[in-house]
Amino acid sequence: MRLSARNQLDGTVRRVQHGAVMSSVVIGLPGGQEVVSVITKESAEALELKEGDAVKAIIKSTEVVIGKD
Numbered sequence: 001m002r003l004s005a006r007n008q009l010d011g012t013v014r015r016v017q018h019g020a021v022m023s024s025v026v027i028g029l030p031g032g033q034e035v036v037s038v039i040t041k042e043s044a045e046a047l048e049l050k051e052g053d054a055v056k057a058i059i060k061s062t063e064v065v066i067g068k069d
Contacts, residue, residue, distance in 0.1 A: 007059040009035060016049050025049060027057050035059075 011027040014034065023044035027035045035057045049055070 001056070003058060005058045005060050007061065009057040009059070011035065011055060011057055013049055013051055013053040013055055015051065016044060018044065023049075025055075027055055029057075 009027070009029055011029045013025060014028045015024075015026040017024045018041050021041055022038050023041045025037045025039060025044065027037065029035060037057060
């Protein structure tokens, strides 16, 4: 897979939770950290995502949200 996005994290699907329209996908990264992505349910089903699948989280720099307590 070739992409222009440089922020690519290899991981494993830990959990997929489908809602009515959107799906939440928890991706485990090496070292124990997690990344959570919310994608359309249609996309999650088309990708046939399930626990244990090797995936790549791709983060566009213009779409990163930062929070602070």
